[in-house]
Amino acid sequence: MSALEKAFYSPVGRKVAAKAGLAEPPRLRRGRTFPHGAIVLAPLGGSTLVADTLTMLGRAYESPVIDTGDDAPGYGDRIGALVVDATDVRTAAELEGLRAVLRPAVRGIERSGRIVVVARPGGTGAGWEADAVARGLDGINRTVAKELRGGATATLVYAHEGVTPGDLLSTLGFVLQGRSAFVDGQSWHVRPAATAVDELAERPLEGKVCVVTGAARGIGAAIARTLARDGAIIVAVDIPAAGESLAAVANEVGGTALQLDITADDAGARIAAHVAARGVRIHAMVHNAGITRDKMLVNTDAARWGSVVDVNLAAQMRINEVLLDSAVEGGLADDGRIIGVASTSGLAGNKGQTNYAASKAGVAGLVISMAPDLAERGITVNAVAPGFIETDMTARIPFVQREVFRRSNSLSQGGSPVDVAETIGYLVDPASQGVTGQVVRVCGQNLVGA
Amino acid sequence: MHHKVVVVGGNRIPFAKAGGPYAQASNHDMLTAALDGLVARTGLSGARVGEVAGGAVLKHPNDFNLTREAVLSSALAPETPACDLQQACATGLETTMYIANKIALGQLDHGIAAGVDSASDAPIAVSDPLRRILLEASRARSAKQRLAAFAKIRPSHLAPLAPRVAEPRTGLSMGEHQAVTTTRWGIDREAQDLLAAASHHRLAEAWDRGFFDDLVTPYLGVTKDALLRPDTSVEKLGGLKPAFGGPDGSMTAGNSTALSDGAAAVLLATEEWAAEHHLTPWARIVDAEVAAVDHPGGADLLLAPVGATGRLLARQGLTVDDIDLFEIHEAFASTVLATLAAWQDEDYCRSLGLDGPIGSLDREKLNVAGSSLAVGHPFAATGARIVPSLAKLLHERGPGSRGLISVCAAGGQGVVALLEAV
Known part of the structure; x- marks a missing residue:
C-alpha cells in the first residue's frame, strides 16, 4: 500500500475524503439472502x-x-x-x-x-x-x-x-x-424453457462437474469456491506454473487440480480425459482464464496481440469444439452450460487494451452466436462482463487511478470476485434453462460500457 | 502378492540446489507441499488415507514424527495415520515398498509413500563432550552440581557440528568411496560427462513436452527443477575441475549429484480402490529386492543394487531384455556406469552368488526422462520421485511394459523394484 493510499484510508484522510464528496461506499448485501424489508x-x-x-x-x-x-x-x-x-x-x-x-x-x-x-x-x-x-x-x-x-x-x-x-x-x-x-x-x-423446477435450490449443482479455468487465484478461485458451495464437483484448471495456489484452491473446495495450458492443442482433450476418468460428463465449462498485455495500439506488436487473443478467445473456442463433440467421453453433457468471461473493457473499449478488448468483446459475440445453435441440446451459453473487481490484478493499478475506477459506477466501489462468481453460479444453475445467449455485466453499472 | 498394487498418481515439488530457493523451507514444509499437491491432483482433500509412510535422511530430533505432522498440516483428514521410515538414499523406494506390501497383504487398500530432504535445513549438532555436559547439568539436583557440570565446558566443545555425509565405518565420504569404485571399474571422464549431459537434455525434453504437468506442483515460486541446465554439453562439463579422487580424478560437480532440497509422494492402491476413486492405474508394483555389500571389507559402497537386481530378475524369470525402461539413480554418473559394467562382469556377478552376468542394456532405455544428476537428489525423496515418473512412462508405452528401478544407498545398501504397466 502506497503512502498516499495509507493516508487516504487513515481516520483523518477518511474525514477529508468525506468532505470532498468521497463518502464511504455502502456495504453491499451478499450471498443467498433476501432483502430484510417487505x-x-x-x-x-x-x-x-x-x-x-x-x-x-x-x-x-x-x-x-x-x-x-x-x-x-x-x-x-x-x-x-x-x-x-x-x-x-x-x-x-x-x-x-x-x-x-x-x-x-x-x-x-x-x-x-x-x-x-x-x-x-x-x-x-x-x-x-x-x-x-x-x-x-x-x-x-x-x-x-x-x-x-x-x-x-x-x-x-x-x-x-x-x-x-x-x-x-x-x-x-x-x-x-x-x-x-x-x-x-x-x-x-x-425465454420459455422446459424447466421442471418449483423451488430455488440451496445447492443446485449437487454432484455436477464444473470445470473452471484460471482457478488458481482471483475471480477464478472465487468461482470455484462459489460453485463448490452450491454443490459442484470442481475441476480447477490453471497453467502448470500456478500449480501451488491451484492445489490450495482445489483442496479447499474438495475438487481436483488439473495443471494445463489452455492454449495447448490437446487442452480440450485433456480436460475431457480428466472428467471421463471419473466416469461423468461436464455440467458447466467456465472459461475464466485470461491475460492482459496492455499497450497503446501504436506500441502493440503481433506477439502481444496474438497471445491475448489466443488465451482469452481462441483457446476457449478450441476447447468448446472438443467438449461439444457428443462422441468425446467426458465432454459437455446435454443441458450443460458454457460460460465465457467478457469484460466491460471489451464492451466499452479501454485505452491501451485493443488486444484485450478484441478478445473480450469477442467472447460476448461468441456466446450470442453459439446459444441458438446449442438450444436443441439444452446447452446454454452465456457470458459475464466484470467491471472493476478487487483482485490481485487490479491491486497493481496505481492508487489514484484505482480509486477513480472504483468509484466510477453507481455503487461507488469495486466489486468482489465473489460477485462475478455468484452471477456465474446463477447462469449455470440447472433452473436457469431459459437464460441463454446473454451477456450480464457485473460492474455496479459502470459509467462506461454498453 | 495377494492383491495387485498399482501406482495411480504422484507428485513432487521441483527439486532445487541446497541453499537455494528452499533454504528457508523445512522438511515438514516441503513434505506437506508434496502431499497437498498429490491430494489436489487426485481429489483426496479431506479424505482419510489408509496410511502415509515418509521419511528424511537429514532429520531434526524434533521431527521424530515428521510424516504424521506433515499429514496434520496437509489437506488430508487428520485421522490419516503415518509413520517415518529411513533407508538413506533409498528411503523413498523403501516407503513405496512398505505401503505396497501392506496393500498386497490386504492390510490397506490405498496409501501414500513419500520422502523429503533438505540439505539446506540440516540439523546442526553440538559436540559430543558438550552434549554430555549439558545432559549431566540437566540431571543435577543442586545449583552447585549444575555449576560443576558447566565448569567442564571448554572452548573447543562449542564448535557446532554439521552432519557429514561420510560412512561411519570407513570415514570416507560417499564421493571418496565412489572415486575408488570409478578407478576400479575404469570409468573414464568422457563417459561420465556424456551421461550427465544426457540426463540434463532428457529432463529438459520431458519438461518441454509437458510430461511433468501431472507429476510436479510448483513450490515457493519455483516452477521447474532448479538444477536443470538444458544447454549443458559434454564440452561444458569437460571444463570442470575434479571434485573427488584427487587432481587426476574424473568425478566433478557436473557429473556428481548436488546437495538438494525437495520432496516427493506417490499414491498406491488396489485396482479396485483406484476404480472406485476414478483414478487411472499407471503401473503395478511387481516385486522388490534389497541388498547390501561389505564396504568396510572393501566392496564398492554404491554397487549393492547389482546383487539385488540379479536376484530379483532371477526370481521373476526375467532377463535384462525383458525390461523396457531402466531407472538407475544417478548418485554419480560413474555409479551408473560402474553398475552397468558390473552387470556385464561374469566374475563379479558370480561373486554375488548369481548364476552369471546380468547382461547389458540398451542405453536408450536408461533414465529416459533424466535422473538425479539433472533433477537433483534430496536423499529420501528420490525413490518417491522415480516411482510415479517411471509408472507414467510405462503407461505411455502400453500395458505389459516393464521397468526396473535401482537405487544405491549409504551403508553399502541398495533397493531394486520392478514395475509393469497396466
Whole structure:
C-alpha cells in the first residue's frame, strides 16, 4: 500500500475524503439472502407471472403504494424490494403506471434493496409502440439504478411470451438475493424453457462437474469456491506454473487440480480425459482464464496481440469444439452450460487494451452466436462482463487511478470476485434453462460500457 | 502378492540446489507441499488415507514424527495415520515398498509413500563432550552440581557440528568411496560427462513436452527443477575441475549429484480402490529386492543394487531384455556406469552368488526422462520421485511394459523394484 493510499484510508484522510464528496461506499448485501424489508409487488395489468414466481420462491409480498397526487405518499417502514410485473405494458401512456409505483418505492427502499421490472421484450411483432415501450423501460431501469443509493440496485428482466414462473424462478431469485450485489442497471432475457423446477435450490449443482479455468487465484478461485458451495464437483484448471495456489484452491473446495495450458492443442482433450476418468460428463465449462498485455495500439506488436487473443478467445473456442463433440467421453453433457468471461473493457473499449478488448468483446459475440445453435441440446451459453473487481490484478493499478475506477459506477466501489462468481453460479444453475445467449455485466453499472 | 498394487498418481515439488530457493523451507514444509499437491491432483482433500509412510535422511530430533505432522498440516483428514521410515538414499523406494506390501497383504487398500530432504535445513549438532555436559547439568539436583557440570565446558566443545555425509565405518565420504569404485571399474571422464549431459537434455525434453504437468506442483515460486541446465554439453562439463579422487580424478560437480532440497509422494492402491476413486492405474508394483555389500571389507559402497537386481530378475524369470525402461539413480554418473559394467562382469556377478552376468542394456532405455544428476537428489525423496515418473512412462508405452528401478544407498545398501504397466 502506497503512502498516499495509507493516508487516504487513515481516520483523518477518511474525514477529508468525506468532505470532498468521497463518502464511504455502502456495504453491499451478499450471498443467498433476501432483502430484510417487505417485498412489494406491483402488477401493472392482469398478469400473475411475477406473483406466481414470488409464491414459488416462498416470498410473501405486499401491495404497492401508488403515487396519485402531488404529495408522494411514503411507505411506513423501509421496503426491501419493489417488483413490477410490466408484462402487460404496451403503450407509452401505460409507463405512467411505472412512475406511480417507482416514486414511493425509490424513496422508501432499504440499503441493498432491489427494484426489479419484469417486462416483455421488443422486436416480437407486438407493434411499433410496444417496441418503443420495451426500450423505454430499459431507459427507466438504467436511470433508476443511477438514482438509487445505499447499495440498492435496479434490474430489468425481459420475460418472453410463454415464460412460466418456473422459467423465471432462478432469475428473480438471483436478482432479489445478495448474490446479485454488483449487478446494477442491467437487463437480460429469459425465454420459455422446459424447466421442471418449483423451488430455488440451496445447492443446485449437487454432484455436477464444473470445470473452471484460471482457478488458481482471483475471480477464478472465487468461482470455484462459489460453485463448490452450491454443490459442484470442481475441476480447477490453471497453467502448470500456478500449480501451488491451484492445489490450495482445489483442496479447499474438495475438487481436483488439473495443471494445463489452455492454449495447448490437446487442452480440450485433456480436460475431457480428466472428467471421463471419473466416469461423468461436464455440467458447466467456465472459461475464466485470461491475460492482459496492455499497450497503446501504436506500441502493440503481433506477439502481444496474438497471445491475448489466443488465451482469452481462441483457446476457449478450441476447447468448446472438443467438449461439444457428443462422441468425446467426458465432454459437455446435454443441458450443460458454457460460460465465457467478457469484460466491460471489451464492451466499452479501454485505452491501451485493443488486444484485450478484441478478445473480450469477442467472447460476448461468441456466446450470442453459439446459444441458438446449442438450444436443441439444452446447452446454454452465456457470458459475464466484470467491471472493476478487487483482485490481485487490479491491486497493481496505481492508487489514484484505482480509486477513480472504483468509484466510477453507481455503487461507488469495486466489486468482489465473489460477485462475478455468484452471477456465474446463477447462469449455470440447472433452473436457469431459459437464460441463454446473454451477456450480464457485473460492474455496479459502470459509467462506461454498453 | 495377494492383491495387485498399482501406482495411480504422484507428485513432487521441483527439486532445487541446497541453499537455494528452499533454504528457508523445512522438511515438514516441503513434505506437506508434496502431499497437498498429490491430494489436489487426485481429489483426496479431506479424505482419510489408509496410511502415509515418509521419511528424511537429514532429520531434526524434533521431527521424530515428521510424516504424521506433515499429514496434520496437509489437506488430508487428520485421522490419516503415518509413520517415518529411513533407508538413506533409498528411503523413498523403501516407503513405496512398505505401503505396497501392506496393500498386497490386504492390510490397506490405498496409501501414500513419500520422502523429503533438505540439505539446506540440516540439523546442526553440538559436540559430543558438550552434549554430555549439558545432559549431566540437566540431571543435577543442586545449583552447585549444575555449576560443576558447566565448569567442564571448554572452548573447543562449542564448535557446532554439521552432519557429514561420510560412512561411519570407513570415514570416507560417499564421493571418496565412489572415486575408488570409478578407478576400479575404469570409468573414464568422457563417459561420465556424456551421461550427465544426457540426463540434463532428457529432463529438459520431458519438461518441454509437458510430461511433468501431472507429476510436479510448483513450490515457493519455483516452477521447474532448479538444477536443470538444458544447454549443458559434454564440452561444458569437460571444463570442470575434479571434485573427488584427487587432481587426476574424473568425478566433478557436473557429473556428481548436488546437495538438494525437495520432496516427493506417490499414491498406491488396489485396482479396485483406484476404480472406485476414478483414478487411472499407471503401473503395478511387481516385486522388490534389497541388498547390501561389505564396504568396510572393501566392496564398492554404491554397487549393492547389482546383487539385488540379479536376484530379483532371477526370481521373476526375467532377463535384462525383458525390461523396457531402466531407472538407475544417478548418485554419480560413474555409479551408473560402474553398475552397468558390473552387470556385464561374469566374475563379479558370480561373486554375488548369481548364476552369471546380468547382461547389458540398451542405453536408450536408461533414465529416459533424466535422473538425479539433472533433477537433483534430496536423499529420501528420490525413490518417491522415480516411482510415479517411471509408472507414467510405462503407461505411455502400453500395458505389459516393464521397468526396473535401482537405487544405491549409504551403508553399502541398495533397493531394486520392478514395475509393469497396466
